[in-house]
């Protein structure tokens with residue numbers, strides 16, 4: 001299991017001891033594990049003002065395997081899965097640097113299933129109860145909590161891709177190859193790209209090259225083309241073997257499609 005807070009380099013101050021709450025302020029009921037609020041089902045979106053929430057030794061226990069830079073302003077929820085599902089707890093729309101922990105067990109025997117700044121996903125098992133703690137990890141450098149928003153939902157499927165490669169291509173006067181095709185990408189993608197490798201036997205030599213192109217993930221099928229420059233020689237007329245990958249990555253997973261085909265290169269008209 002990847003505990004993602006450990007992978008994040010932190011350069012922020014780790015104490016906010018000066019930010020004492022006013023004497024009249026009262027922490028929320030779910031400031032502690034004992035006051036945790038049950039989330040009956042998903043999808044669910046919960047909002048809460050956490051500016052008077054505090055941190056305690058149970059937060060410290062949770063963070064023992066995780067390494068969040070701060071556990072300030074923790075508030076607690078609980079969710080019991082009624083079916084097996086890959087879920088995401090997303091706190092990225094909170095008005096401060098929020099992180100989230102999901103743990104099975106109870107204080108003293110917590111097993112952290114996932115923890116991360118902004119959003120964390122885990123495989124929920126039917127019948128299992130999970131404690132969910134939302135924290136201010138101080139990734140924004142100060143303050144104590146604020147406008148929290150927690151959404152529990154299924155992890156969306158990775159983007160779906162379909163790439164095709166045209167059976168004919170061209171070689172240019174300088175010996176680069178121009179290949180083309182069509183591609184579609186459907187779903188939410190943070191980034192997407194095409195990558196192709198081309199290999200051609202020219203006499204005793206095997207000429208190879210690679211190229212790339214951008215890709216828009218909006219469900220529309222579009223033509224693509226790219227120029228591939230041989231790394232060890234020039235492409236000529238004749239057959240060349242190609243492998244073309246289309247890759248698009250969402251928040252938690254990437255979608256991939258690829259096509260292998262022989263392309264007949266001819267001189268550019």
Ligand SMILES: [Ca+2]
Pocket residue numbers: 030031032053054055056073074075
């Ligand atoms: Ca707390």
